[in-house]
Amino acid sequence: MKKLFLGNEAVARGLYEAGCRVVSSYPGTPSTEVTEFAAAYDEIFSEWAPNEKVACEVAFGAAVAGARSFCAMKHVGLNVAADPLFTASYTGVNAGMVILxxxxxxxxxxxxxxxxxxxxMGSKTMMLEPADSAECLDYTKRAFELSEKFDTPVIIRLTTRVAHSRSTAPIADRVDNGLKEYTKNPQKYVxxxxxxxxxxxxxxxRILDQxxxxxxxxxxxxxxxxNSKKIGVITSGICYQYAKEALGENASYLKLGCVYPLPVDLIKNFAAECETVYVLEELDDYIETHCRKIGIEVIGKDAFTLQGEYSQSMIAKVILGKENECLKSGVNIVPRPPVLCAGCPHRGLFYALKQLNVTVSGDIGCYTLGASQPLGMIDTVLCMGASVSALHGRNAADPANAKKSVAVIGDSTFxxxxxxxxxxxxxNATDSVVIIxxxxITGMTGHQQNPTTGKNIKGEPANAVSLEALAKAVGIQNVIVVDPYNLAETKEGIKNALExxxxxxxxxxxxxALLKTVKHNPPLKVNPDKCKSxxxxxxxxxxxxxxxxxxxxxDFTQCLGCNVCSQLCKFGAIEEGKA
Ligand SMILES: Cc1ncc(C[n+]2csc(CCOP(=O)(O)OP(=O)(O)O)c2C)c(N)n1
Incomplete structure (x- = not known):
């Protein structure tokens, strides 16, 4: 039987069918749904970990204990999980371990x-790259087999278009062989x-064997x-789909489902059969560099960009020199930049910061949108967690101005x-003011629970970290709580912290404001007689x-009655009720 699956959903189905027992992940677009779908299978222990390093280590521990295990993350999450990854490649596994x-x-x-x-390549870990949902499901199952066959973690790499597109995939029953026996083996695991x-x-x-x-x-x-041997295309993942659609039978294809390690003779033999060989890959010249290293002349980034996504029309234009008619829709989509939602609690906080005219060390989450005009209240954004450490660095460099800057960071990111x-x-004692x-909720990635929310991935009650107690426990005596819907209170609280x-x-x-549990006030309207423009x-x-x-x-269809705007109106023109 076949089912229509989102790529990420198909990976979760693959986890289920492969008998995976433990899933630990940290959310990150475009990977998040894999773990959400996995959590719907009762047979799998699923969790949101505090970060990707923890998630990867949980999966490692489970694999060594004998359970097929998995963790998922977005690309920058792998930076965080790189430490356990590089050494898990050395230890290998017991039961299969797959990292998406x-x-x-x-x-x-x-x-x-x-x-x-x-x-x-850096961690010497096998990597598979599916090109549609059927392959997402199949490769996930294969990844566990390969992990056990070669005694290594196996990485599955998706890109946004594969993770977030739908196509059909055949489904099968779950096969769970139970816990594999664990044998103490320090030479292997220590x-x-x-x-x-x-x-x-x-x-x-192992790499030579692979x-x-x-x-x-x-x-x-x-x-x-x-097909036609005038054009040869070496490719993988979504670029294979683009190439097939753009070039059809005008080209021959070497599709690499395993992108690490890469074969040598297979590529050489394919290239020898074709007149002109293109490498089609988004982002870096990864396959292209390998081809050049083994002495194959290919066209890659000379003709294609290192930036952004590829498309059928781009490939048709560069290789065939013509527009791909089937992709012309004639519809001009108006760009819509992201904004803080109506009723977002972050808005009042940024308005208060603007009034206080402080430098803001920013972080990653919905609140990064505080950088957009008209708020424009973020000075730096680097990576998750950096707001706090970078503020400390700023204040260590310029202690005299320490109380003219703050860090902003969300609960999940904190x-x-x-x-x-x-x-x-x-x-290390700097006079730093950190605003949590x-x-x-973990808002930016679509409402995942986290250790501060009091619920687990299934929405069941869980231990909740007390941010106040945590801050005090690490040595911060001055902890102030404010309600960002109350502009005066928020401004006063931050001012006190700064002073x-x-x-x-x-x-x-x-x-x-988008949480289902939140009750909203009635929408507001502007009384035009009182509005002074x-x-x-x-x-x-x-x-x-x-x-x-x-x-x-x-617009009463958007307004959630947060009343932040009415606190700004000196003329009392903003009232309850629909306009
Ligand atoms: C290392 C890393 N992992 C994951 C992400 C994806 N991501 C962006 S913001 C964010 C969390 C935002 O939640 P929170 O800090 O609670 O702020 P909110 O969006 O709710 O305001 C996540 C998981 C990322 N950018 N970097």
Whole structure:
């Protein structure tokens, strides 16, 4: 039987069918749904971990204990999990361990465009790259088999288009062989130098064995498809789909389902058959570099970009020199930049910061949108957790101005990697003010629970970290809680933190307005007779407010009655009720 699956959903189905028992992940677009779908299978122990390093280590521990295990993350998450990954490649596994990483060419929702294939090469870990949902399901099952066959973690790499597109995949029953026996084996699992030296030799031999396996087609993971031999295309993942659609039978294809390690003879033989060979791959010249290293002349990044996503039309244009007619829709889609939602609690906090005219060390989450105009209140954004540590660095460099800057960080991001920065502030004593924007959820990635929310991945009650107690426990005595819907209180709370001696934590607490459990006030309207067209209410950048015929208007279908705008209106023109 076949079913229509989102790529991420198909991976989850693959986990189920492969008898995977433990899933531990940290959310990150475009990987998040894999774990959400996995959590729907009662047979799988699923969890949101505090960060990707923890998730990867949980999966490692489960695999060593004998359970097929899995963790998922977005590309930048693999930076966080790189430490356990590189050494888990040395120890190998007991039961299969699979790591999913989802890259985001085009940066639909990421701060950079890194190519995770380099991690496979760097950590010497086998990497598979599916091109549609059927392959997502199949490769997930194969990844567990290969993990056990070669005694290695196996990485599955997706890109946004594969993770978030739907296509059909055949389904099968779950096969769970139970827990594999664990045998104590320090030479294998205790990576001190004496043992690791021996394991490095094993890893290098493993790669040679894997290359030999890939030369033979890797049981159908690497496939050759001969049509016209004028054009040869070496490709993988979504680029294979684009190439097929753009070039059809005008080209022959070498599709690499296993992108690390790469075969040598298979590529040489394919290239020898074709007149001109193109490498089609988004992001870096990863396959292209390998081809050049083994002496194959190919056209790659000379003709195609290192940036953004590819498409059928781009490939048709470059290789065939013509437009791909089937892709012309004639529809011009208006770009819609992201904004803080109507009723978002982060809005009031940023407005208060604007009034206080502080420098803001920013972080990653919905609140990054505080950088957009008209708020424009973020000075730096680097990676998760960096707001807190970078603020400490700023204040260490310029202590005289320490109380003119703050860090902003969400609840999930604080737990992910902000808490270590806060410990550093307390320990190495800078006068830093850290604002935790506690909206009781991981908002940016679509409402995942986290260790502060009091619920687990299934929405069941769970232990909740007390941010106040945590801040005090690491040595921050001055902890202030404010409600960002109350502008005066918020401004006052931050001002107090800035004026007091020593470091402080301000918790800006108000649940995300989109949470189902949140009750909203009635929508607001502008009384046109009282509106003086001063546009003060526009200064908070609420998408529900606009100007019409010289007066402010509130779209009642968007307004959640947060009342932040009414606190700005000196003329009392904003009232309850539909306009
Ligand atoms: C290392 C890493 N992992 C995951 C992500 C994806 N991501 C972006 S923001 C975010 C969490 C945001 O939640 P929170 O800090 O609670 O702020 P909110 O969006 O709710 O305001 C996540 C998981 C990322 N950018 N980097």
């Amino acid at each position: 990483v989802a890259d985001d060419p085009g940066m639909h929702s990421s701060q950079n465009e890194q190519d995770s294939r380099h991690y496979a 990576m001190v130098p004496a043992n690791a030296k021996g394991k490095h030799v094993v890893v290098e031999q 290359i030999a396996y890939c030369e033979e087609g890797a049981d159908g993971l690497n496939t050759v498809e001969y 737990i992910h990697s902000g808490v270590t920065g806060l410990i550093n502030i307390a320990y 924007l506690d909206n009781s 007091a001696d020593g470091p402080a934590v301000v918790i800006s607490r108000r649940p995300c 001063c546009k003060m209410c526009m200064k908070i950048g609420c998408p529900a407010i606009s100007m019409k015929d010289g007066k402010a208007v509130i």
